Amino acid sequence: MSRRLLSQMKPKERGIIKKIGDIGELKRRLLELGALTKVPIEVVRIAPFGDPIEIKIGNTYLALRKSEANKIEVELFKDKACSP
Numbered sequence: 114m115s116r117r118l119l120s121q122m123k124p125k126e127r128g129i130i131k132k133i134g135d136i137g138e139l140k141r142r143l144l145e146l147g148a149l150t151k152v153p154i155e156v157v158r159i160a161p162f163g164d165p166i167e168i169k170i171g172n173t174y175l176a177l178r179k180s181e182a183n184k185i186e187v188e189l190f191k192d193k194a195c196s197p
Contacts, residue, residue: 114191116131119183126155126156127155127189128154128187129151131188133150134185134186135184136184152170154170155168163179164179
């Protein structure tokens with residue numbers, strides 16, 4: 114499996130959050146919404162200029178700025194449709 118920053122992922126790519134860097138108050142909010150490490154995450158769509166990025170964590174959809182997504186490291190699944 115390969116690792117990438119969330120901001121570098123393409124729509125429909127899935128993976129597991131490995132590390133959430135310093136994104137201030139948003140980190141606490143993400144953790145409250147279930148964005149814990151080892152939780153599957155999927156990029157749903159990306160705005161035309163690459164910002165914001167819509168993601169799905171469990172049944173929750175969120176939009177993140179690209180600068181925030183740059184601080185989240187994800188380990189990609191081999192197959193887009195399944196888990197590791």
